Amino acid sequence: MIDAVEPLRVLAATGLLRPSRLVRLLKASRRHGRSLATALAGGPPTGIALVDADGPMTYPQLDFVAGIGARRAVTLLGVRPGDRVGLACGGHRGLVAAAVGLARLGADVILLPPDLPHGRLVELLRQERISSLVHEPGGPEVGLPSIAWPHLLTAVDDEAVQDAADRAVGRPPNTAARERTGRVATGGGRPKPGRTFVLTSGTTGIPRAVSRPLSVGMLVGPVTTHLRLTPVRRGEPIVVATPPHHGYGLTYLSAGLILGAPVVLVPGGDPERILHAVADNRAGLLFALPIQLRRICELPASRWPAALGSLRGIVSGAAPLTADLSARLRERFGDRTFNMYATTEAGWAAMATPADLKAAPARSDGLLAGCGSGSSIPRAHRCCPGRPARFRYRAGTRTAAGSRPETSATSIRPAGCSSTGDSTT
Numbered sequence: 001m002i003d004a005v006e007p008l009r010v011l012a013a014t015g016l017l018r019p020s021r022l023v024r025l026l027k028a029s030r031r032h033g034r035s036l037a038t039a040l041a042g043g044p045p046t047g048i049a050l051v052d053a054d055g056p057m058t059y060p061q062l063d064f065v066a067g068i069g070a071r072r073a074v075t076l077l078g079v080r081p082g083d084r085v086g087l088a089c090g091g092h093r094g095l096v097a098a099a100v101g102l103a104r105l106g107a108d109v110i111l112l113p114p115d116l117p118h119g120r121l122v123e124l125l126r127q128e129r130i131s132s133l134v135h136e137p138g139g140p141e142v143g144l145p146s147i148a149w150p151h152l153l154t155a156v157d158d159e160a161v162q163d164a165a166d167r168a169v170g171r172p173p174n175t176a177a178r179e180r181t182g183r184v185a186t187g188g189g190r191p192k193p194g195r196t197f198v199l200t201s202g203t204t205g206i207p208r209a210v211s212r213p214l215s216v217g218m219l220v221g222p223v224t225t226h227l228r229l230t231p232v233r234r235g236e237p238i239v240v241a242t243p244p245h246h247g248y249g250l251t252y253l254s255a256g257l258i259l260g261a262p263v264v265l266v267p268g269g270d271p272e273r274i275l276h277a278v279a280d281n282r283a284g285l286l287f288a289l290p291i292q293l294r295r296i297c298e299l300p301a302s303r304w305p306a307a308l309g310s311l312r313g314i315v316s317g318a319a320p321l322t323a324d325l326s327a328r329l330r331e332r333f334g335d336r337t338f339n340m341y342a343t344t345e346a347g348w349a350a351m352a353t354p355a356d357l358k359a360a361p362a363r364s365d366g367l368l369a370g371c372g373s374g375s376s377i378p379r380a381h382r383c384c385p386g387r388p389a390r391f392r393y394r395a396g397t398r399t400a401a402g403s404r405p406e407t408s409a410t411s412i413r414p415a416g417c418s419s420t421g422d423s424t425t
Contacts, residue, residue, distance in 0.1 A: 025258065033193025035103035036096060039257035040066065044234070048262040051237065051281060052092040056262070062097055069101030069153045076152070077132040077145045081106030081191035086125060086133040088112040091244050091267035094149035096253070098134050099196060106191025110209045111198050111245035128209050198247045229351060230285060230313045230338055234260035237281040241266045241274045241288040248318040252287045271295040272303055279305035284312045290319045297328040315340055326361035
């Protein structure tokens with residue numbers, strides 16, 4: 001349970017309850033829906049938005065490049081509101097700017113792993129009814145309109161001239177171009193908000209694209225509790241080592257953009273690069289996969305940067321954190337590790353704090369207040385230690401192609417809940 005004033009107290013600390021921020025976020029959400037366009041538009045107007053291998057990128061710069069991507073998606077790919085556009089890019093500014101630009105057009109953006117085998121990619125494009133694709137340079141031929149992200153996000157000469165004209169009359173760059181793009185894409189009206197989808201892991205069946213709405217209940221419960229336990233602070237960088245095409249990585253990329261915490265993207269999972277990203281940017285939080293954290297622990301101390309004192313918390317997610325790895329993280333970092341249990345279908349469900357992990361190193365059953373997980377899970381932990389138990393969730397996800405989460409005829413689940421396919425003991 002959370003008391004009535006906790007949501008206000010926690011959200012006030014983020015700055016989101018200031019009238020100007022609240023109005024901007026609400027307007028962005030109404031216009032852009034569940035997308036990175038909302039995260040960018042709802043964030044602060046200035047400051048560093050993200051950092052990648054090419055260096056820092058400010059909010060105005062990201063907005064500018066996203067505007068280029070929006071209008072070139074219309075002219076080069078023929079994107080219209082309601083289209084489903086695949087985005088198969090790594091963790092860098094290209095993915096973020098392209099996702100924002102496409103969402104502004106009212107397109108549904110489906111995030112895909114950039115290294116999918118060709119046959120699997122073609123199958124997913126067909127299954128999810130994707131009409132065009134944005135990919136890394138040298139991407140495969142897939143029989144659909146497609147473009148490499150640098151080409152999508154690079155302005156040609158006439159666009160640069162128009163941007164200069166915008167500046168000359170005191171308007172933000174891309175203003176006229178955005179207005180033109182909106183008219184071309186929608187015939188003059190405002191496009192219906194697009195959505196951002198991520199793929200399920202496939203452990204519960206065929207991978208499918210899902211988008212989870214952020215309801216008021218989700219905001220008041222899990223989000224509030226999460227921000228209280230691992231506060232994201234405006235101006236303090238966070239390192240997101242998990243791929244942003246995962247629901248886990250996308251969540252914290254979005255949170256950083258909205259809250260004004262510069263998001264440091266570190267693709268590839270190299271442990272030394274992750275640690276240096278924390279040290280070089282004086283990051284307060286690190287979000288990573290257990291396999292990445294294990295590689296960090298295995299890295300010789302001589303290759304660790306000296307300046308890691310800024311790191312307040314390490315959040316492990318998207319896969320089980322073993323008792324052995326939990327103990328090794330405590331040895332290397334002290335009591336700074338959190339274990340998040342979430343699924344693509346269910347979103348956030350539970351988080352174990354450093355104190356929880358010290359008492360039970362593999363624990364992840366600290367249910368977040370207000371979450372929709374089946375109540376049988378924590379009860380199974382408390383009453384029957386060592387007994388297998390299945391995780392359930394209340395339906396709330398939406399699929400890109402209109403499919404429904406798989407269920408099992410032999411599965412017993414609480415009323416209104418579906419299985420995530422995960423189990424614990």
